[in-house]
Amino acid sequence: MSFSLYIHIPYCQAKCPYCDFNSYAAPAWPEADYTQALIAELGRRASEPPFAEDTLRTIFFGGGTPSLFAPHSIGAILDAADRSFGIDRDAEITLEANPGTVNLSKLAGMRAAGVNRISFGAQSFDDRILKLLGRIHDAAETREAALLAHRAGFTRLNLDLIFAVPGQTVAGVIDDIGQAAALEPDHISAYNLTFEEGTAFFAEMKRGRMKPLANEEQAAMYAAVRDEIPARGYPMYEISNYAPAGHEARHNLTYWRAETYLGIGAGAHSFALAQRDSRASGDHYGRRWWNERSPARYLEMARCGGMAESGAEEINGATGASEFVFLNLRLRAGFALADFEERFGRSFDDIFAGRAAPLIDGGLLVRRKDRVFLSERGLELADSVFAEFV
Amino acid sequence: MSAGARDEMTDPASIRNFSIIAHIDHGKSTLADRILERTGALSKRELKEQFLDSMDLERERGITIKARSVRLNYQAKSGGTFVLNLIDTPGHVDFAYEVSRSLAACEGALLVVDASQGVEAQTLANVYLAIDHGLEIIPVINKIDLPGADIERTREQIENIIGLSAADAILTSAKEGIGIEDVLEAIVDRIPPPKVAPNQPLRALIFDSWYDSYEGVIALVRVFSGELRRAMGVRLMATGKTGEVMRLGHFTPHERETESLGPGEVGFIVAGIKDVADMRVGDTVTETSNPAAEPLPGFKELKPMVFAGLYPTEANQYGALRDAIEKLRLNDASLICEPETSQALGFGFRAGFLGLLHMEIAQERLEREFGINLIVTAPTVAYRVRTTSGETVMVDNPTLLPPENSIEAIEEPFILASIHMPEEFLGAVMKLCEDRRGVQRDMRFLGDKRVILHYELPLAEIVFDFYDRLKSVSRGYASLDYEFLDFRAGPLVKLDIRINGEVVDALSVIVHREKAYERGRALCEKMRELIPRQMFEVAIQAAIGAKIIARESVKPLRKNVTAKCYGGDITRKRKLLEKQKEGKKRMKQVGRVEIPQEAFLALLKVGE
Numbered sequence: 001m002s003f004s005l006y007i008h009i010p011y012c013q014a015k016c017p018y019c020d021f022n023s024y025a026a027p028a029w030p031e032a033d034y035t036q037a038l039i040a041e042l043g044r045r046a047s048e049p050p051f052a053e054d055t056l057r058t059i060f061f062g063g064g065t066p067s068l069f070a071p072h073s074i075g076a077i078l079d080a081a082d083r084s085f086g087i088d089r090d091a092e093i094t095l096e097a098n099p100g101t102v103n104l105s106k107l108a109g110m111r112a113a114g115v116n117r118i119s120f121g122a123q124s125f126d127d128r129i130l131k132l133l134g135r136i137h138d139a140a141e142t143r144e145a146a147l148l149a150h151r152a153g154f155t156r157l158n159l160d161l162i163f164a165v166p167g168q169t170v171a172g173v174i175d176d177i178g179q180a181a182a183l184e185p186d187h188i189s190a191y192n193l194t195f196e197e198g199t200a201f202f203a204e205m206k207r208g209r210m211k212p213l214a215n216e217e218q219a220a221m222y223a224a225v226r227d228e229i230p231a232r233g234y235p236m237y238e239i240s241n242y243a244p245a246g247h248e249a250r251h252n253l254t255y256w257r258a259e260t261y262l263g264i265g266a267g268a269h270s271f272a273l274a275q276r277d278s279r280a281s282g283d284h285y286g287r288r289w290w291n292e293r294s295p296a297r298y299l300e301m302a303r304c305g306g307m308a309e310s311g312a313e314e315i316n317g318a319t320g321a322s323e324f325v326f327l328n329l330r331l332r333a334g335f336a337l338a339d340f341e342e343r344f345g346r347s348f349d350d351i352f353a354g355r356a357a358p359l360i361d362g363g364l365l366v367r368r369k370d371r372v373f374l375s376e377r378g379l380e381l382a383d384s385v386f387a388e389f390v
Numbered sequence: 391m392s393a394g395a396r397d398e399m400t401d402p403a404s405i406r407n408f409s410i411i412a413h414i415d416h417g418k419s420t421l422a423d424r425i426l427e428r429t430g431a432l433s434k435r436e437l438k439e440q441f442l443d444s445m446d447l448e449r450e451r452g453i454t455i456k457a458r459s460v461r462l463n464y465q466a467k468s469g470g471t472f473v474l475n476l477i478d479t480p481g482h483v484d485f486a487y488e489v490s491r492s493l494a495a496c497e498g499a500l501l502v503v504d505a506s507q508g509v510e511a512q513t514l515a516n517v518y519l520a521i522d523h524g525l526e527i528i529p530v531i532n533k534i535d536l537p538g539a540d541i542e543r544t545r546e547q548i549e550n551i552i553g554l555s556a557a558d559a560i561l562t563s564a565k566e567g568i569g570i571e572d573v574l575e576a577i578v579d580r581i582p583p584p585k586v587a588p589n590q591p592l593r594a595l596i597f598d599s600w601y602d603s604y605e606g607v608i609a610l611v612r613v614f615s616g617e618l619r620r621a622m623g624v625r626l627m628a629t630g631k632t633g634e635v636m637r638l639g640h641f642t643p644h645e646r647e648t649e650s651l652g653p654g655e656v657g658f659i660v661a662g663i664k665d666v667a668d669m670r671v672g673d674t675v676t677e678t679s680n681p682a683a684e685p686l687p688g689f690k691e692l693k694p695m696v697f698a699g700l701y702p703t704e705a706n707q708y709g710a711l712r713d714a715i716e717k718l719r720l721n722d723a724s725l726i727c728e729p730e731t732s733q734a735l736g737f738g739f740r741a742g743f744l745g746l747l748h749m750e751i752a753q754e755r756l757e758r759e760f761g762i763n764l765i766v767t768a769p770t771v772a773y774r775v776r777t778t779s780g781e782t783v784m785v786d787n788p789t790l791l792p793p794e795n796s797i798e799a800i801e802e803p804f805i806l807a808s809i810h811m812p813e814e815f816l817g818a819v820m821k822l823c824e825d826r827r828g829v830q831r832d833m834r835f836l837g838d839k840r841v842i843l844h845y846e847l848p849l850a851e852i853v854f855d856f857y858d859r860l861k862s863v864s865r866g867y868a869s870l871d872y873e874f875l876d877f878r879a880g881p882l883v884k885l886d887i888r889i890n891g892e893v894v895d896a897l898s899v900i901v902h903r904e905k906a907y908e909r910g911r912a913l914c915e916k917m918r919e920l921i922p923r924q925m926f927e928v929a930i931q932a933a934i935g936a937k938i939i940a941r942e943s944v945k946p947l948r949k950n951v952t953a954k955c956y957g958g959d960i961t962r963k964r965k966l967l968e969k970q971k972e973g974k975k976r977m978k979q980v981g982r983v984e985i986p987q988e989a990f991l992a993l994l995k996v997g998e
Contacts, residue, residue, distance in 0.1 A: 269957050362982065
């Protein structure tokens with residue numbers, strides 16, 4: 001079985017006030033040391049189960065701002081990944097990029113290093129909103145970056161948008177969508193802004209200086225987003241993701257299908273599904289672990305032997321079944337009952353019929369043609385639905 | 391005299407029995423501590439702060455629920471040695487009877503008033519009760535060390551509001567240890583010793599009792615005549631139970647066993663009785679072989695006034711709830727409990743309480759001490775229903791009201807309320823009573839601008855928020871006492887609450903027809919506030935029979951979805967969902983609606 005590889009690059013030029021990711025603003029970053037640490041971790045993981053025998057079908061450089069790194073660093077990491085595991089010929093290799101950090105030579109370099117998909121944090125095309133969001137780029141720079149990406153040979157391009165920013169209107173969101181689509185990406189992500197604990201926005205909200213949009217307004221925007229992006233040729237395939245068939249982010253599908261992935265770099269999470277025969281007992285469904293979050297401590301740990309794990313949890317069959325359901329239901333197509341049964345050795349009804357029935361009766365969950373998925377209303381209340389399955 | 395081998399009885403002339411009356415925070419516990427310290431009852435090392443309030447719950451609420459007594463030895467300045475018995479009292483109308491029995495065991499009381507706060511409400515009911523019992527009252531003005539202390543104003547208030555002379559009030563700061571000696575001297579000089587009729591059979595008043603898992607019931611008593619001795623056969627005159635005195639003695643506050651308790655003395659007895667209901671507060675202990683002709687006056691069989699259903703939020707906690715209630719009842723003879731079932735809530739119990747505070751305390755103890763997630767249904771009084779077939783049934787659960795066509799009449803309990811207050815609040819208090827369907831019986835002016843009002847009121851109108859409203863309209867200066875009168879027929883109807891069209895039996899209440907609309911509206915509004923938005927719209931209706939009289943709705947939650955969920959988010963996300971689910975355990979699923987615990991008590995929250 002092939003698996004997915006996530007590579008975390010935690011450095012940014014500036015920390016966005018809404019961001020709760022493991023990222024750190026710094027004027028300079030230890031690029032060479034960090035690259036070496038990642039390569040050491042790859043080597044270590046390649047020498048032991050559960051990844052030793054498998055190849056890579058997707059690779060994702062996330063952050064932070066991976067585009068801060070030079071193409072030769074990215075190339076060195078990809079070479080090491082190929083040596084360690086083998087990268088499939090048709091592998092999807094994505095790099096997250098800030099439109100304010102790229103030029104043609106950097107993009108072409110990334111392409112030459114093996115990256116075949118770029119994901120830009122566009123967020124909005126309204127400069128006032130971009131400023132509020134603390135972005136280091138303006139709308140013109142995003143347009144320029146997209147153009148350059150095409151010119152550098154990227155046929156696969158994602159643009160991230162954020163909606164429900166205080167002060168934003170439905171019309172503004174629709175305008176953002178139009179401008180994004182005009183740049184001809186093959187994928188659009190549109191995220192509802194949330195106020196996460198530990199962020200500057202959260203602190204502002206607690207002090208009463210910033211107010212999230214009302215629940216009804218957010219719902220209206222989400223509905224508009226779900227109409228407007230597909231209308232431009234990008235069908236919705238996940239709660240926040242839109243792309244024509246065949247252009248879905250294959251790397252992210254790994255997460256939503258609850259399949260195996262290896263995460264390397266500071267604070268990265270990994271998940272390994274147990275072998276089928278050891279899953280049968282119900283006690284060993286899989287294992288999840290995560291690396292040391294602090295980049296400085298991560299570097300130190302990875303340098304001595306390539307291990308930077310700082311925590312782990314064993315996941316039993318019951319927890320695994322909950323996760324399988326709440327992850328797969330994020331997908332517009334949900335999951336096939338046969339896939340559930342194949343994964344757990346028991347039918348979905350056997351475990352969840354009692355919990356699913358009222359949701360189906362209530363019009364939140366749909367069961368059709370041997371698949372289970374959320375209704376339109378269910379999408380809006382996804383977390384309430386998911387809570388029924390934990 | 392060595393304790394434990396004491397054969398001689400204490401000379402009644404050297405005994406002083408007293409209690410302390412004070413508003414919360416006015417320093418009762420600190421003063422008690424100082425008295426214990428000054429008399430050497432407790433060393434400083436032993437002196438835990440506020441020794442007398444032993445239950446956590448009491449301390450948190452600032453209420454003393456259970457009375458305790460402490461025997462102290464005091465060497466007076468005049469030279470004599472005195473035995474001082476400090477008897478603690480609870481402080482809420484629900485426990486007025488227990489207070490009255492504690493006061494009946496005393497000859498005097500200290501009235502403690504905070505020099506910076508002045509006279510406050512909570513004290514008044516107990517002061518009047520003490521005056522009614524003929525107790526010598528010694529005003530103590532406390533906290534004189536505080537910057538805001540106004541001694542003269544406090545004196546005036548004691549004279550004007552309560553009508554007691556405060557010229558000889560003792561000035562103290564219990565915190566600083568100022569004036570403690572003066573208090574002790576005043577107790578000796580001003581409180582009379584117990585009056586003792588010689589050569590009379592034993593009569594001892596029980597003013598507190600509790601259950602101990604080793605010894606059975608332990609009772610605190612005040613001997614009025616005769617003598618209690620070890621191995622004596624005794625009889626409880628009201629319940630008729632008999633026993634043998636296995637152990638007796640007093641608390642210093644440490645337990646000291648003795649051979650006997652003579653006239654005027656206060657102490658504890660253990661008589662091999664297993665159930666607190668057999669050794670009740672207010673009962674008289676006499677000697678089986680030489681019984682008294684008459685019990686001491688004032689015993690009342692305490693009847694529960696308020697009834698409510700107690701249900702576990704999760705059905706599998708029923709057994710745990712049953713065990714917890716049994717344990718609670720060991721110590722609380724006034725808590726009545728029987729199994730019942732509800733369509734909405736499953737298996738539970740119908741419990742009777744002295745009042746709302748009693749109910750809240752039981753609820754808190756069940757949740758806190760026994761770890762049970764509890765749903766308490768809307769409290770109700772017990773109605774007497776005459777049916778068309780000539781039967782009479784008592785209904786303490788509105789759901790069990792017979793069908794309308796078989797009801798001849800519904801009768802509700804009426805009480806006679808005595809309300810003391812300063813004149814200036816008369817109008818406001820009368821209006822409150824009239825609003826609550828009260829009928830005035832009389833009004834007496836007591837001088838010093840004080841009034842006593844007597845009103846006949848339906849019990850249902852006063853057990854819920856009347857006491858709080860009374861305190862609010864009188865800025866706390868009115869005091870309330872009440873006694874049961876009779877049952878009276880009235881135009882009463884059952885008001886049902888429907889959630890999404892279905893009657894939730896646990897929410898039904900019986901109300902006066904004229905108040906049904908107002909009550910129905912208020913209940914629906916309150917329910918709307920208390921039920922959180924959920925996946926589906928929740929329709930709340932109030933109905934009398936098939937007729938809907940009020941409606942509200944809880945709009946469905948429009949959006950609840952996490953935008954991002956990638957590789958690093960899954961564990962955290964699952965934990966959030968688990969937390970969300972844990973929160974639901976405190977709610978009851980009725981149909982597909984989740985109703986929080988508080989909503990079942992919406993009735994009490996109307997008007998908040």
